[in-house]
Amino acid sequence: MARRALITGITGQDGAYLAEFLLGKGYEVHGMVRPTTTAGFERTDRLRGRAQLHQADLLDQLSIVTLLTEIRPHEVYNLAAQSFVPTSFMLPLQTAECTALGVTRVLEAIRLIDPTIRFYQASSSEMFGRVKEEPQNEETGFWPRSPYGVAKAYGHWITVNYRESYNIFACSGILFNHESPLRGKEFVTRKVSDAVARIKLGLLDKLKLGNVDAQRDWGFAGDYVEAMWMMLQQDTPGDFVIATGIKHSVRDLVELAFRHVGLDWQQYVETDPTLLRPADVNTLCGDASKARAQLGWAPKVSFAGLVAMMVDADLERIARDLRREKSEEGWHRDDA
Ligand code: NDP
Numbered sequence: 288m289a290r291r292a293l294i295t296g297i298t299g300q301d302g303a304y305l306a307e308f309l310l311g312k313g314y315e316v317h318g319m320v321r322p323t324t325t326a327g328f329e330r331t332d333r334l335r336g337r338a339q340l341h342q343a344d345l346l347d348q349l350s351i352v353t354l355l356t357e358i359r360p361h362e363v364y365n366l367a368a369q370s371f372v373p374t375s376f377m378l379p380l381q382t383a384e385c386t387a388l389g390v391t392r393v394l395e396a397i398r399l400i401d402p403t404i405r406f407y408q409a410s411s412s413e414m415f416g417r418v419k420e421e422p423q424n425e426e427t428g429f430w431p432r433s434p435y436g437v438a439k440a441y442g443h444w445i446t447v448n449y450r451e452s453y454n455i456f457a458c459s460g461i462l463f464n465h466e467s468p469l470r471g472k473e474f475v476t477r478k479v480s481d482a483v484a485r486i487k488l489g490l491l492d493k494l495k496l497g498n499v500d501a502q503r504d505w506g507f508a509g510d511y512v513e514a515m516w517m518m519l520q521q522d523t524p525g526d527f528v529i530a531t532g533i534k535h536s537v538r539d540l541v542e543l544a545f546r547h548v549g550l551d552w553q554q555y556v557e558t559d560p561t562l563l564r565p566a567d568v569n570t571l572c573g574d575a576s577k578a579r580a581q582l583g584w585a586p587k588v589s590f591a592g593l594v595a596m597m598v599d600a601d602l603e604r605i606a607r608d609l610r611r612e613k614s615e616e617g618w619h620r621d622d623a
Pocket residue numbers: 295296297298299300301302319320321323324325326327343344345346365366367368369370371385409410411412461462463464465466471
């Protein structure tokens with residue numbers, strides 16, 4: 288009998304990659320979708336007929352209980368969150384309700400319905416914030432710098448607490464930034480790849496950014512979802528940092544992305560103070576030695592490979608949309 292997995296946040300970037308990965312492993316995949324989804328179904332359309340989608344909300348305890356009772360999954364991957372850092376400064380309470388307390392709601396449902404369900408919590412390098420050491424590992428202390436980071440620190444510790452208190456197989460994956468062509472356009476890598484493609488195609492002439500000195504350890508989402516699954520296949524649960532161990536600045540990212548299409552970034556990029564955060568995380572770089580040793584996990588896609596993949600995907604998508612618009616215009620002219 289196929290193993291059943293429930294993914295919260297299946298309409299997000301990681302949800303799409305994880306669903307595809309689990310289907311490839313022969314899982315019966317179920318996804319939780321908010322009736323008021325903001326991400327929409329663009330990413331889940333490709334899963335149609337292969338993954339089953341169900342309505343529920345991390346803000347609503349009974350909806351989660353009902354869902355677990357219906358599906359009775361073997362594994363739950365809690366990827367749902369208000370995940371954009373600037374929004375967390377604007378909506379700190381909504382962020383806490385979803386990104387922090389939402390974790391407890393899922394854990395409570397597991398405790399009530401079936402404590403043998405294996406649980407993965409999507410924790411974040413944003414918990415390290417103003418870093419206490421470099422690189423950061425599972426023992427590094429937290430100093431979150433945004434309501435989002437604070438909410439994720441709560442989610443991490445409640446996961447540890449339910450493991451220690453109730454013996455639930457609960458793992459916290461402390462994932463550093465991971466990106467892909469499916470990344471939301473509000474995040475800096477995709478904002479850059481989308482703008483570079485538009486500039487190259489003559490549809491845009493400026494790209495406005497905030498803190499270009501910020502440094503991040505960027506990896507490929509496809510590599511990172513594999514680590515989530517690996518954590519739940521261990522004999523004992525634990526917490527793992529997932530990262531490449533290499534950091535780059537936003538400036539490096541921009542330079543590389545423009546160079547990929549033969550342009551000089553300095554002619555197109557402007558800094559905009561309104562895009563600066565009340566407090567930012569200036570540098571992050573992860574040490575994934577534990578994951579390498581215990582899970583046998585290692586990233587496969589390099590930073591340069593990731594940037595090229597994202598810019599090429601946006602070039603292709605936008606050029607395709609342009610062709611479609613032109614051919615539709617042609618149809619309308621013929622009709623007139
Ligand atoms: P996305 O923002 O792409 O996806 C977040 C998902 O959460 C969406 O499907 C969204 O659905 C869903 N969601 C938001 N609010 C609720 C709610 N109240 N109830 C149910 N679902 C909700 O994030 P990613 O895929 O990039 O990340 C996945 C997880 O990993 C997140 O928890 C994120 O914080 C965390 N993380 C991500 C990292 C990264 O670099 N990508 C790094 C470390 C951690 P919709 O809005 O459509 O309802």
